Amino acid sequence: MPTDPLELRDHAPLLDAWLRFHEEASLPFTIPGHKQRHDLVGDVVAGDVPLYAGLDTMKLSQGVLAEAEGRAAQLWGAELCRFSVGGATHGNQALALALAGGGDGDSGNNDSGDNDSGNKNKVVVSRTLHRSMLSGLALAGLDPVWVRPEVDARTGLPRGVTPGVVDEALERNPGVRGVLVGDPSYVGTVGDVAGLAEVAHRHGVPLVVDAAWAAHFGFHPDLPPHALALGADAMVVSAHKTLPAWSQAALVLARARSTEWPTGLDPARFDAAVEATHTTSPAGAILASIDASRALLEREGDVLLGEVTAAVRATRARLTDLDGLILLDGPDVDPLKLTLVLSGTGANGIDVENDLLVQGTPVEMADRDTIVAQVSIADDAVTLGRLADALVASIGRRRGSPRAVVTASSYAVDPVTVLSPREAWFAPARAVPVEEAIGRVSAELVAPYPPGIPVLAPGEQVTGEVVEALLGARDAGVRIAYAADPSLATLRVVDN
């Protein structure tokens, strides 16, 4: 049993402030406008306490947020830490902004002297990046040099981007601003982050890791170390994905630039970038839940994560008996993630997802061939047992002829880049019927969701292959996200 949250408050200044707000009644003439009344729209506003004039005074005179962020920085071995109520989405955009600019030798990253090479606005980026990083590139005016992860032929799913591929990209593009990768991947595969950090640092640039799915890494011996511990310069984690935090809760963590750590981030740029893209009215309950999750990890992460990883192991062992089913497992897979490849069972993942919905056990992601069940520190043998029962029953009922494993378009796309994301984002654009879009430059980002990885990004040529992949995903029942016309009858292209 975890510690009583009331005891946790002694170790979590924002949690303490949130509890105190409720203990000390006041009559606020400040925002939020519900004024703590629950009789107008009901409990939907329950627990909503602002940071300003809530967890702290309007002038932040108590410094509770800074204290909580300092504790998190210490726990993750960072010099810089900011809490976000905008999810890893905000964190990724902030880090893209923090990397951009400079280049005059004063405060930008990569003062290697190579900045006249024409590459000073470029970053080496994994093509399986989340769309938030792509919009970050557009915001920051950074041009991607794409690198692709290896795809495992057995599962059709991505592994990490290899250090060798990144090394080659850095050799070809001297003077870039940094390397950005997502690790672990959406399906839970873990790459060689230490190797990537070594390569990036050899080229004098920072390694930034979107570790949205890995807030728990580093807090149990069975889990991989987190990206900063492996040498990364900055990382983003979603506290709401694997820790008991409110939706939207995330942390942005970084090493500060110094003589000892020359690839670290400039603290002023880091702060300015976080502020530029964050709300000025952060929800205190979200911030307090980050602080409480940090305190819980620090005090009991080892025990709780030990229990849940053991429960996931037991679930995997049970599901392994299902004929034809592939379960992602092994040292290169997040021990907390349950990813199933269904092709060999003949079951269609969308049908299985529908069965799971009926059973009240919805999963994070399902397409025809893959199911991803997201497990968190809040799960245990009981919750996982229920999921396993539902999966065994559904796969048994939905069995069919085995299919060959195919790689989803999100992981296989080979983009033809014509314009930078930013140029395409701001270019005049118009919607044309999808067949007429082929051969033109996309003005929009289109991603089957989940996983939310762009198959088409602004500035890329709309190829016949991409259109076929997107229409195929749509017809298979996958939601087409972010497109102006999700039916894909039309696509927005650059008007020239």
Ligand SMILES: Cc1ncc(COP(=O)(O)O)c(C=O)c1O
């Ligand atoms: C790899 C990756 N990065 C970032 C995000 C965005 O996270 P958030 O929902 O916390 O904004 C996601 C969301 O699924 C993701 O998969």
